Amino acid sequence: MEKGLQWETTWLDLPSGEHKKPEYLAINPVGKVPALIDDRVIVHDSTIINEYLEDTHPQRPLLPRDPVKRARARALEDYADAYLMPSLFKIFWQMRKSEGERDRDKIAEGEREARDHFAYLDRELQGREYFADEFSLADISFIPPLANLERSGFSIPDDFPNLKAWWERVKQRPSFNASWPD
Numbered sequence: 001m002e003k004g005l006q007w008e009t010t011w012l013d014l015p016s017g018e019h020k021k022p023e024y025l026a027i028n029p030v031g032k033v034p035a036l037i038d039d040r041v042i043v044h045d046s047t048i049i050n051e052y053l054e055d056t057h058p059q060r061p062l063l064p065r066d067p068v069k070r071a072r073a074r075a076l077e078d079y080a081d082a083y084l085m086p087s088l089f090k091i092f093w094q095m096r097k098s099e100g101e102r103d104r105d106k107i108a109e110g111e112r113e114a115r116d117h118f119a120y121l122d123r124e125l126q127g128r129e130y131f132a133d134e135f136s137l138a139d140i141s142f143i144p145p146l147a148n149l150e151r152s153g154f155s156i157p158d159d160f161p162n163l164k165a166w167w168e169r170v171k172q173r174p175s176f177n178a179s180w181p182d
């Protein structure tokens with residue numbers, strides 16, 4: 001949407017293991033989401049999908065041209081993927097269970113880790129509208145984990161005002177509702 005492209009989404013139900021079925025393993029042999037099918041090309045891993053789309057559709061760039069900002073956007077994109085996501089998954093997996101089956105300690109551990117990530121991200125947004133100044137793949141990469149957090153009934157605590165303001169800004173973009181329907 002940010003690039004003006006058309007796409008169709010197929011959602012997989014992870015708790016029931018749809019991503020481990022042979023039909024999906026034929027698309028992504030490592031059995032993880034997301035994967036992109038672009039005509040006859042299959043690309044998996046969110047970072048590589050994003051960079052593939054950036055390379056094949058350079059209009060409305062989502063990586064800054066400036067090499068320093070570009071490296072910053074890539075580093076923050078990696079942070080979302082490799083650090084924030086695993087911590088929030090501790091919460092998501094529990095919240096998908098029925099109330100009586102949830103491991104409260106795991107949720108608390110995820111929340112503690114999330115606070116440390118939020119403190120870092122809040123500092124990175126000090127004086128900035130977006131993570132790499134202009135809207136980029138860095139901002140986009142934080143949307144799935146934070147939107148899932150909100151859907152799980154949690155919100156960014158008030159003591160991270162830069163992050164909260166950025167989150168409201170991101171949600172105002174038309175691409176947010178188009179890519180993340182209710």
Ligand SMILES: N[C@@H](CCC(=O)N[C@@H](CS)C(=O)NCC(=O)O)C(=O)O
Pocket residue numbers: 014019031032033034044045046047081
């Ligand atoms: N680095 C990969 C991580 C992919 C990943 O861990 N996806 C999670 C969902 S966000 C998944 O498929 N988990 C299911 C599993 O590992 O069984 C990416 O960014 O695409």
